[in-house]
Amino acid sequence: MDHIDSQIIELLQQNSRMTSSDISKCIHLSVPSVAERIRKLEDKGIIERFTLKLNRNAIGQALMAYVSVMLERTENIDSFRATIIQSRYVLECHHLAGEYDYMLKVAVPDISTLEQFISVSLKNIQGVSKTNTVIILSTLKEE
Amino acid sequence: MDHIDSQIIELLQQNSRMTSSDISKCIHLSVPSVAERIRKLEDKGIIERFTLKLNRNAIGQALMAYVSVMLERTENIDSFRATIIQSRYVLECHHLAGEYDYMLKVAVPDISTLEQFISVSLKNIQGVSKTNTVIILSTLKEE
């Protein structure tokens, strides 16, 4: 992971469909060498995945919120984790060191779906003792 | 944005470097049609960017935290926003409807960098009256 790798990553972050020859022109390295470096960055796990950034409004995720979750007992964690992973509304879920145990970032089409998610999907999980929801008004920066 | 578009997006989310002919084989649609649909998804802004998912440990972002920020006066918002956008430690920044005004997701190499960021970069901004930091222990799900 040297300076050239960093340059390649920066270019691919802007457009992961850039061809090796496009990159080759930008950083003055032969096409096969560029391709080889990309392959190695994948092998080493530095690049985990080539993916997309989608427009949230276009895909029914117009409303975002942070939902903090408190869990009562550790024995219920598995069913909580299963629900989270399977839910298409949950974009992120992090285990926290603080008052609350988990922080979810959720994206839903509208406020009624959010209500549904919190009062049905979440509250019905055994062990969820308390949740706190904060609506996101707008986003200044995102990845 | 029909069912076929959704299929194409799903494939590209898994690997955005997939060629049109690869996709063509998966969804039984001609290569030019696939290419045309991808182009239109970009034009319409449904696909905002083709990008990467990087391994955080490999790129010096081993430690993540949520930092909530309270702003005193609205006249200082511009310098706050400028600092946030320029900072390489801030992955996300959202305007909130709640007690705190902004929520930042930050990623740093270590705890001392986090301390530095909060006590220097953030607290020195005019108008930042209060912050609250919660460390992320582990991540169950992320995009």
Place this chain on the structure above:
DNA sequence: TGTGAAATTCCGGTATG
């Protein structure tokens, strides 16, 4: 759908540490 242009991959050869 078919054709020319461009990109990818594989290979052999070379330089460097």
Place this chain on the structure above:
DNA sequence: CATACCGGAATTTCACA
């Protein structure tokens, strides 16, 4: 000896009508 680079040839893919 291992690693990384380059240039050329065969195959695949792309973009156009």
